[in-house]
Amino acid sequence: MESSVLSNLLFGFSVAVKWQNFGMMIVGSALGTVLGMLPGLGPSTGIALLLPLTFVMPPEMALITMCAVYYGAMFGGSRSSILLNIPGDGAAVASCFDGYPMAQQGRAEAALAISAIASFIGGLISCVAFVAIAVPVARFALRFGPPEYFVLMVFALAATAAISKEELLKGLISMFIGLMLTTVGIDLQSGVQRFTFGTVELQSGIDFVVVIIGVYGLGEILKEYQTLRMKGETSVQTKFGRVWISWEDWRRCWLPILRQTPIGFFIGVLPGAGGTIAAMMSYNNEKQLSKHPDEFGKGAIEGLAAPEAANNACSIGAMIPMFTLGVPGSGTTAVMLGALMIYGLQPGPLLFQNNPEIAWGVIASLFLSNVICAIINIPLAGLLVRVLAVPPRVLYPLVIGMAFLGVYTINYSAAEFVLLTLLGLLGYFMKCYKIPTAPLILAVVVGSSMEQTFRQALIMSDGSVVVFFRSIICNVLWLLAALSIAWPFISDWRQKRKAAA
């Protein structure tokens, strides 16, 4: 068995290193990195946009290019999180928490480096895991039905809301505002319109990317206006170091990277959960496990490394259900699956028998893209970091302009501009009144599936709530959710006891 996997993988590499494929991998990785950096343009938009271009290529080359774009976008997504506090997409939100403080402290080079390194390691481990345990993991993931997904979302939200115990109440308020935003639009289970106020634009709901860019990006800029004219030019960074990390940084990061990668990988395999959940959960988990949780949010390098590793692991994991079962594991893989079908290829386990050059070629290309992205990103970061030399009074208008254009590409409608502005004001208000914004973002990402899975489960059980305790998975997740709320209090109590002793 092992030897056949190895020989298949070698065969895959022989497909992937053909010069055309390899060339497209480099182009795709570079393009993906650029796409990921622009606010609003995430991997799935990127791939959907590039779809027509790939029609002229043979299928394996097209898939390899798409994977490279996907991968590049995951690498690039955190650049603007770190440098501007504006996440490129949902999965990069957690990278703001410690990445931006690091940049403000003049450690942008280290932040960009660790983000690329953690992404690389997380991706590499997941590639190996993909080859070794794809099928059993995918089969296990199928045991997640609507009730399990619902409890998983509850767990993810509980962990994020509980992230700071001083602000627990305000964190919960933030979370419920986020959930509120997801109830806008036509309801899937009944087709009824909710909170659309008679407008066509709101029928499709509020896209979470608009919320992220509004609350985080625009809100942040409006808040910064308060002191813009007073800082003068002193806040601009003029000297830049090498984009690399110190030995001390690495010593703090290697363990978080290794232990958060499996979490990200498994979340990725679940068809109903994505990169945002993976990154947020690994951040929370790392904060709980850390010896100095109080440094998190203030520029702790492991607080950046953990979500970066998890989010790239997640993007590899998301390809597993597509390849092994023919089920798309995320928005991005759904677009890829559609592309496979256009080529007349049937995604699923038979792909390995009928078209091994595609299946194994793509898997091998994941390894190579991972390396290429890491190589592209380190020198690119050296260039990008210079954005910090631009004075804010010029930078902010440029960022606002880019944000609007990114938002336009979501639904090809400028109606969202007004929404973006309103959400920017909401973000400003929240920042002024010290309401944490992270729970809102996660709630916006998971809210809609949380409600839908809740109601799907209730239809399944004919209205009985016992269904939410039907399996071991459910109960374990409930336990984890309860633990993550109790954790800050437990660790507090332990510290007090230690202090007393």
Add this chain to the structure above:
Amino acid sequence: MCKKLLVAALLAAVFAGVLEAPALAAFPSRNFECLAPAGPGGGWDTTMRMVAKVLTEQGIISRAMPVINKPGGGGGVALAYINGKKDPHTIAVYSPPLLLINLTGQTELSYKNVTPLAMLINDFGAFAVPKDSPYKNITDLFDAIKKDPKSVKLGGTSSPGSMDHIQFLHAVKSAGIDVKDIPYIAFQGGEALAALLGGHIDVYTTGMAEVVGPLEAGDIRVLAITSPERIKDGPLAQVPTLKEQGVDAVFINWRGIFGIPNMPEEARAFMEDALKRMSETPEWAEICARNGWTNVFMGSSDFSAFLEKTNDEYKSLLETIGLYQQAQ
């Protein structure tokens, strides 16, 4: 004052000049926007992508035709979107849900709010169960429903009262069974298939294209298809029709391409002709064969008449099931 008037008149003239120019340009004058009213990977998405692919690859249309997914509300979101468009470069694929979402009261918009361009294909529904399901054929399944309607959890990729749901109820009703209490769970994208493979739902009602992959891989069993006759080749050839199993029901999933409301005649004629030429290419025939679709071209005016007739049929079906409702 006079000067002001002159400036205003000049401005108006300049504006009018700028404004006039694109209107005279021949259709298509820019890239298209092809709407798939559902998430990627489903029947609408596949159809729209195939149409866009053949149209551009065969050089029938020289402009780019990017496909944009606008999921939600069983297609209602995309319908509202295209209904608000004024530029004729937006087209969409639709099928029975176009009529159904209106008849179930989900939207006041209907087939009258779009311009039918051409019907392209007929497709049929499929009812699938997990490979280890106790139901071996449609009779087993219907017996179980007859005994206890709540014992069978039905899942599909569209909101209740829409096609996936209705095609199953139509079959059950045709077998003389009360359909009131069958629970239906709406999913998005590939989630319904994952739920079936994981055993979280008992039956998956969907289109034929969606079941081919997992059927070939042996992960699911397809109990019946809703076509009048068996499919000639491919893995679906072994699947019996409803009629063969004693249920006198057929459900056609017609699919066609639609334009914006009150589409300019020039643009409508261009698109109808382009689609006709596309439907005659061997590439299109091959795609149809591969997906098990029946290639049936129907022009704009016939299609409009067909829609009117079909709308009445669906209406009476929904009335007997108790789902008919006027939009408020």
Add this chain to the structure above:
Amino acid sequence: MRRDTVVGLFSVVLGGLYCAETLQIRRATVGNPWAPRVFPLAISLFLIALGVAVLIVDRKKAALEGEKKGLEAKKAKDPGYVKLIVGTVVLCGAYGFAFEPLGYLLSTLCFMFLLLMLVNEPKRWISNIIITLVFTFALWGTFVYVFDISLPSFNLESLNLEEVAGWIGGSV
């Protein structure tokens, strides 16, 4: 008012408004007619409850540390920031309405220039013009030629010609 008093009141009011709006939701025609309301209703109740909880905690703190303490020493702010915020918000809103009828190029040129004049101050008008031009055309090139995304061009349909004519006539 203390900061948390505002937060608590905001949450209660928001929850209340949302709750009122929830009760307006149409009954579902399929399945349980109340199903679409359950989740929003739960959210609104939680929002109200959490708002009340924040208020209670805040009152306790206020009793302990005095009404004024919660305001804490404010960071020094630039007195002109309100102008910046209001100006940006107004420009952003206007951009949204102008984007489709005026097309990308025209609306973005205006928007960026005005925004830069506001934030980067009018005295740097030369650099503002240069930045506006470079930004607008660079992004336009990237989107249209690299990513193949079509951006709106000057669109006559969205402009009501009669309205424009009436406006011109009215100004005489």
